[in-house]
Amino acid sequence: MELFFQSVINSFIQGGFFALWAVGLVLVFGVMGVVNFAHGELVMVGAYTVWVLHSQYGIGYIPALCIAVLLVMFIGLLMERFLFRPKQGDPLGGLINSIGVLFILQVAALVVGGTGPAKQVAPPFPGTLIIQEFLRIPNQRLFSIAVAVAALLLLWFFLTKTKLGWSLRAVALDREAAALQGININRTSMIAIGVSGALAGLAGALMAPISNIYPTMGHNVIITAFIVTIVGGIGSLSGAVLAAVLYAFLHTFVTAYFSGTIATMCGLLIMVLVLIVKPTGIMGQKVSE
Amino acid sequence: MALLEIKNVSKRFGGLAALSNVSFAVEQGEIRGLIGPNGAGKSTMFKNIAGFSQPSEGEIVFSGQTISGYRPHTIADLGIVRTFQETTLFQELTVFENALVGCHLQANTNIFSAVLGLDKHKQSRARDKALEVLEFMGLSQRIDQLASELPLGSQRSLAIAIALTSGPKLMLMDEPFAGMNPEETRQMMELTRKVNKSGVTIVLVEHDMKAVMGLCEYITVLNFGTLLTEGTPEEIRHNEAVIEAYLGGSRKH
Amino acid sequence: MSKVQLSQIAGIVAMLVGLMVLPNYLKYHHQDFLIFLTINILVVVSYRLMTLTGEWSLIHIVMMGVGAYTSALLSKNLGFPVWISMPMAGVGAGLIAALLCFPLFRMTQFYFLIGSFAVGEAIRLAWIFFVKPFGGSSGVSSIPPPELFAIDFMDPIPYFYLVLAVVTVCLVILYRIENSRIGLTLHAVHWKSSLSESVGVNTWKYRSLAFIVASVFVGIAGALKVHYLGNVTPHQFGVGTMVFVLIWVIVGGYNTFFGPVLGAIVLSILDESLRDLEEYRPAIYGALLIAAIMFMPKGLESVPPSIRAWFKAPATPPPG
Incomplete structure (x- = not known):
């Protein structure tokens, strides 16, 4: 019973992270048509930034988090300007470029952190919230999920209630029509990848105190983000969030009761199944004939 | 027996009917024209015959064999080949x-x-x-x-x-004259006749009325996904319903 | 015509003879390097067959693993002679590929890329999860080398000759496939799928065929690798390795048969000369990849003709 309740709590927290990872990937794919394979590495850079600033230089956790968000956003902007923009209309080229960035960022992490065991950041919010004897949530996780949900709500507000958000969605829907209506595609792409990078940096910074930090930690991030994106429907943000929570439940429970390997395998197989049966995903639009 | 028989074919996309209950037959050795205003369902009909899409209802019979539901390569194997709108080649x-x-x-x-x-x-x-x-x-x-x-x-x-x-035994030609000048059209018409004389039955979707009237002995007219009428070029030219369909169509545009 | 062919054949024979003499003058770890490079050439050339259909898969290196595990388990656990388990590696990889065609080729393009990645990862996780017979994360070790008369195949030189012979035969077969009717049809399927269908090409069958044949040959490459290394782990066939294959093919260029070969050779030699940089090497690879995509999108193979064209330019007027 205890395992069950604990797993439910963990599922929600995991779901928050999964959604943060996936939403950035979806945004960039939707607006720019690029599959950013380095997205996991952007998350990793966020985590490393917090480790360096907070654990090594003693800067406060919250300022470190903010710097992580800005730094990753800046890396994203550089990628857009110098790697993706020149390869507009060549999805393979953009994808390969992002793989190149993936390698460079991994080595950069190695240079900064050196080899050796995975890094850890002492939780800045220690202590545990005990609701019942069998139901305890570490404060650090509580903080993470609260920030993650807040960030997602903010994104939702930005996309649906602001003019810039509308132009992003217009470009995602129909690039050419949006361009004809005078929407600046390059600027929209910058915003998309800026937001995507900020979310990745935030996810990494939030993960830093509660998980291991190592150069290839992005691998797990990108696989999960792919599963969530495909199952949720490529280009659908609400689908991604829904799929993130569902997959988090599946993953947490299968991990708790069987093994983590089986959990990831299930996710991959569900993704393949979705690709075969309904490639537009559970929330994706029907493609007209 | 006709070479190609379309029997009560309907095709729906979601709630929209692109074809509803269309029937006609093409005889061996013909050059058949398939005309109609934009959106009449000509291309949908072609896709259904060639297997690139399946009719929602009805049957397509070729040389006595039901072919609706077959994949394009199987249909090609049976002797139906289509050409594409615009020029589709291995450039x-x-x-x-x-x-x-x-x-x-x-x-x-x-x-x-x-x-x-x-x-x-x-x-x-x-x-x-x-x-x-x-x-x-x-x-x-x-x-x-x-x-x-x-x-x-x-x-x-x-x-x-x-x-x-x-x-092929049957060739479906999708707008072969589109964008051609009169001289090119004349040459293409000659080629089409030549192909037909060599023993290939032809069904032609085309907007160039002069070419259709000049080539075909018999013409099938579609409008809004239904069969409007069939007849010789002479009959079609003077058919009130056809004139109305084309003029109505152009008035709307 | 026959003159050109003769000179080509002479060139290839000279190259083979050179390759046969070469290892005798190399240090031990360079001999190692030569063996892996030769195997990798088979990996990229078989991958090219797949790319001829226009589909980029991320499962190729996992199929290499399927071959490696097949041969390793058959020879170690079931006592098959390596001479039998090696071809069986190709058969095994081909069979798995044939099964995978049903889900995979319902997708195309981006969906296929991601789908092939997912299926490949799932297979890799199966190797990790099923400790029996795959040995989990640590894989299978003490895999026997081939045996023939008194030849010691633990020694790199005889093993290199074996690899060279097998890879040469495989390359000849792959070359013939590409230049046959089948190669033309694969090309047609890639560029105008619906036009091909309309003249009777079963595009699904041809995509599957390319995938299965590519898997057979990469499976054999996997067996060649595993009987030299003596062990096999799931880690060897991860997406990281697949990315290297992609880099070789893209930097080399995938418009001709020899582009990927060129890419594999040049980058492997470069990689070898950067050995001192150890774990920092991937960054250089990453930078190279980006440079190749940005400045040389047609790959290394496009360089020699353009140099040739540059030299010839004053003499010959442009065609047409």
């Missing part, structure tokens, strides 16, 4: 290679024969066939040129040559 291959791809059904080989060279006879026969068809279509001077380098008229001829090399 980066030579004229000869284009025709050679068309010979697929004769030259189709398995991987072991291909590696060991056991299919030499088959391949040389396919090459002969490709050359023969290119000659027939008046392209033998251009066999080594890239398809992308050909003028429009020759590209259209090549598209038909690719279709012909597959050895």
